[in-house]
Amino acid sequence: MGLPNANGDLSTEVEVDAFRRLFPLHFYEKHLLESISPDARPLGRARETTIALGAVASANGSALAKIGSTTMLAAIKMKVMTPSLETPDEGCIVIDFHMPPICSPIVRPGGPAEAAPVVAKQLSDTILSSGMINLKELSLVSGKAAWMAYLDIYCLDADGALFDTALLSAVAAFSHLEIPVVSLNDDGKIVLSEEQGLSDREPVNKEKRKINLSSVPFSLTCVLHKNYILADPTAEEESIMDTILTVVLDSSSQLVSLHKPGGTVLAYTSAIQDCIALTRQRVKELQKILEEAISGMEVD
């Protein structure tokens, strides 16, 4: 194949694709030295993000979010249930995250992927603790009926930054959510008007059809390597550089979560401050993208 060059590696003798497979860490370090990532992004910039609302017609609220190649589909279905005795005037949100085998060669059928329950728990902690949704808004009749929102997020393509894309799709689905009409049926129970053919009856919740979202959380995942910070890693980058730091900020710049599960690189105060600064910028970008998507829907 040739002799090593002055740097001691085979970079001038081997084709780029082969070098990328044989010496992945050296390949990335050559790019990080020039403050750029292999897909020509500057280190602090995230990949191209798009949101499409209303992707699932049969769900009450849905969204398809893409960050680079990572694609997530979120759908919300609302059902009426009796609230628990401890919280008679609060509804409930159940969040589930699925990684079907279509998303990645590492995921095989027969058991959930390793990453799936972890991302699911992180997502439900973040959404419930951020206070984005006031559960009292999901109440219909105090003590008798309240909404249970089932949020299902399906990963269609897993190419790094799974949590970011999942959170974005969940937030977009909630902003698209339209609460269905309910009315009292003959047995005195509150039921969905369409299901039971009661469309001619007086609806119980005529006025309130959209959920109010306050302090929406947005996140950015960064990878730390020596003293470089690479924002929004792809799956290849995440597997080579194993120190991943996810910062979740809400729209008033409060820290909702700072998640760094181990990793060979220790995070010092300066690195954390840089990551938080990158996340602040990203929050503004994402807010703009979400607003454009929502206003696009309303025009239609």
Add this chain to the structure above:
Amino acid sequence: MEVDREDGRSQNQLRPLACSRNILHRAHGSASWSQGDTKVLAAVYGPKAGTKKNENPEKACIEVIWKPKTGQIGKPEKEYEMILKRTLESICILTVNPNTTTSIIVQVVNDDGALLPSAINAACMALVDAGIPMKHLAVAICCCVAKSGYVILDPTKLEEQKMKAFAYLVFPNSVRSVLPEGSLRVEGEPIENGIITSVTHGIMSVADYFYCLERGRAASVKLSDFLRRNLQQQSTDSSKAG
């Protein structure tokens, strides 16, 4: 600011710590760690031959099994397993025994707040007992932020639930070195200031988080001293018995 905690501790006071190693005879290493009423047992088996399917065979692999006190294994347990695995992978020297698996089993005996930090401390002591080569120890601490902005360390379960937010922080242990102090700094900060792991829950301001980091670092120094004394004491005991 004087803060009234239910058990009479001050803001920065940790609960009484107790650690004993080599308590299980069939495990290659074991430790029991208790902070107040929170008690966790950890056992280490390994290194065993072979790695799991998607793991790199050029390095040693770590597998964590988390057993809750009651109930079935669900998503919270899987999350703890992942965090523990990645934290321990970053402190163990994985190149010494390639293509091997070390299993760490964590059994929760009682949960009274700061469960994950106790488990990390217990797992670390069990790894020391098993003789697995490590770069440094992992010292874990829990900090809570209250609505009025003050930070308390090592909360009980009731305190954790009442507080606005809490953070689990893991630092490397404090360094005692013969080299001059300036030479061990990275980016102008001593090595033990770097965070290995951070998991937060609840909303806090960015300034609150940095305040937690400061308090956490100070507490990790105290915890490191406790670990040092504990390890030195038990090693002299076993040499007398042998």
